[in-house]
Amino acid sequence: MRNDAGKLSLILLMAPFALWIGLLIVLPQLGIGYVSLREKVGINQYEFGPGNYADFIAEPIYRNTLFRTAWMSILVTALALLVGFPVAWYIAKIARERSRAALFLLCLIPLWVSDLVRAYGWIVLLRETGVVSTVLVGAGIIAQPVEMLYNDVTVVIGLVYTVILFMIVPLVSTLQGMDDALLEAGYNLGGGRLTVFRRIIVPYAMPGIVAGCIITFMLTAGSYLTPILLGGKNSSWFTEQIYNQFITRYNWEAGATFGVLLLGFTSLVVWAGLRLTGQSLSTTVAKE
Amino acid sequence: MQRSAGLMFVYRAYVVLFFLYLVAPLAAAGAFAFNDSMFPSLPWQGFTLDWFFSPVEPKLGLFYDDRLLRGLQNSLVIGLIVSALAVAAGTCNAFLFERRQFPFKRLLYILMIVPLVIPGVILGISILVFASMLANFADQTLGLFLTWLRPGIPLIVLGQFSFLTTITSLVIAARLQKFDISLEEAALNLGASRIRVLLTVTLPFLAPALFSAFVVAFLVSFENFNTTLMLVGSDAPLTITMYDRMVKVGSTPVLNAVSVFLMLGSGLLALASVLAQRPRKAA
Numbered sequence: 001m002r003n004d005a006g007k008l009s010l011i012l013l014m015a016p017f018a019l020w021i022g023l024l025i026v027l028p029q030l031g032i033g034y035v036s037l038r039e040k041v042g043i044n045q046y047e048f049g050p051g052n053y054a055d056f057i058a059e060p061i062y063r064n065t066l067f068r069t070a071w072m073s074i075l076v077t078a079l080a081l082l083v084g085f086p087v088a089w090y091i092a093k094i095a096r097e098r099s100r101a102a103l104f105l106l107c108l109i110p111l112w113v114s115d116l117v118r119a120y121g122w123i124v125l126l127r128e129t130g131v132v133s134t135v136l137v138g139a140g141i142i143a144q145p146v147e148m149l150y151n152d153v154t155v156v157i158g159l160v161y162t163v164i165l166f167m168i169v170p171l172v173s174t175l176q177g178m179d180d181a182l183l184e185a186g187y188n189l190g191g192g193r194l195t196v197f198r199r200i201i202v203p204y205a206m207p208g209i210v211a212g213c214i215i216t217f218m219l220t221a222g223s224y225l226t227p228i229l230l231g232g233k234n235s236s237w238f239t240e241q242i243y244n245q246f247i248t249r250y251n252w253e254a255g256a257t258f259g260v261l262l263l264g265f266t267s268l269v270v271w272a273g274l275r276l277t278g279q280s281l282s283t284t285v286a287k288e
Numbered sequence: 289m290q291r292s293a294g295l296m297f298v299y300r301a302y303v304v305l306f307f308l309y310l311v312a313p314l315a316a317a318g319a320f321a322f323n324d325s326m327f328p329s330l331p332w333q334g335f336t337l338d339w340f341f342s343p344v345e346p347k348l349g350l351f352y353d354d355r356l357l358r359g360l361q362n363s364l365v366i367g368l369i370v371s372a373l374a375v376a377a378g379t380c381n382a383f384l385f386e387r388r389q390f391p392f393k394r395l396l397y398i399l400m401i402v403p404l405v406i407p408g409v410i411l412g413i414s415i416l417v418f419a420s421m422l423a424n425f426a427d428q429t430l431g432l433f434l435t436w437l438r439p440g441i442p443l444i445v446l447g448q449f450s451f452l453t454t455i456t457s458l459v460i461a462a463r464l465q466k467f468d469i470s471l472e473e474a475a476l477n478l479g480a481s482r483i484r485v486l487l488t489v490t491l492p493f494l495a496p497a498l499f500s501a502f503v504v505a506f507l508v509s510f511e512n513f514n515t516t517l518m519l520v521g522s523d524a525p526l527t528i529t530m531y532d533r534m535v536k537v538g539s540t541p542v543l544n545a546v547s548v549f550l551m552l553g554s555g556l557l558a559l560a561s562v563l564a565q566r567p568r569k570a571a
Binding site for chain 1 (some may be wrong): 299302303306307309310312313314315316317320326329330376377380381383384388390393396398399400401402403404405406407408409410411413414415416417418421446447449450453507510511513514517518527530531534538543544550551554555557558562
């Protein structure tokens, strides 16, 4: 009797989880997989086959957009780590107790501001009639207003900006757990700064680094607003291709194919990252 | 640790520069909401609140702009519904994974985290495709027109729910983990029923986490763009309305006013959530 009640309550507790994961995650992913394997041969006539993938490989524009998105995402992730690590170190180890909390909160505030507002802020700053250009002209540094939007450097700056907080937050929480005695021991044993950094700090911070890199990479590769608003019409971002195929051209077969490719690619990178560093998804991402 | 003063100065300067980089675009987006000009750019023409409260064109203020207000209303409706659903489902998931043992638990736990690492655009299109398949199927075989499976607010709610539930589950589970199970046992020994224990002991303990999970879900829902973009129908939420305006009309200071409004709103909510999670000093 007691056991039956336990089973019943387990099933009841499991139901929302099963409905959620089944109906909103697993089946829809299988759905786009199915649509991507469907070739349109006429009006409402379909054949099964890998034709959509062959089209993707045959068309250099699509291929290059995926490669470009991929390498720019990796670049943004690397830059976010480079720029963010010293800041995280400062917050976790150098700032005093009280300013630490304030700095950490300051880091979190832009996290709650929409991507759209952040991208809009960059537009106001960087466009031809924008603040930076006007100030530079006013100061006599440049003769005419310059357009600073719509180039790759701006897109990278904007993307790093959008994602860097997701790098800093896990880094700070890992570094805060580190005992300073570890560093002292390293120096006492004759290690130089570089050795201590490479042999003690980096291995200790690894879960935070991996978590930050995964989140940063996923957010960058899947971002839509920043590349489009800061990069303009020719930003060639892969999510933009997906949107165009789905909504503008109403070509769901091609759109689904691109979706599967993007998901496959990002999963591959995440899996490789976890494998290389010996971490798992539940020890990194779920820690937030 | 040996540190030289000069190096420390450079380091501090770097941190200051970094925070300037963080604040600059937000400050720019905010400041020009108060500039008495038709464009969000320099020179500064003087302070005004017209972009919030002016009832007439050409400087139609945010609070008189029907389309923006409708977007705001849609965002609020979507946010409230989806957060309530995500907190409810997240609470179930927290109990499921913290309290119960069942086969394939590790695998299912990973499945629970997976929605966080699927790009939002892909969540959006996959739910769009799946819902359309179901709707077409119902249409062709049963002759039913299921409009809620077509792009619109119900689909946006489902799309956002799909990844917000992961966030709420993790927040609530973290709190449940800290719960001392002997409190429940004591209440049970004293003769309380299971439901009563849940209502008077466990849920009150979880309340701060439930509240901050709700706030976080609401904020993320309110700001969500990628998933929503794929599922939006005729009633667009505020972020989509603002994006449309930006792309079609170009930037006017009313968009800065919207930005200020969003920043203030989310700032206050985030603060409320931080305060709620803070341990009470004198209990």
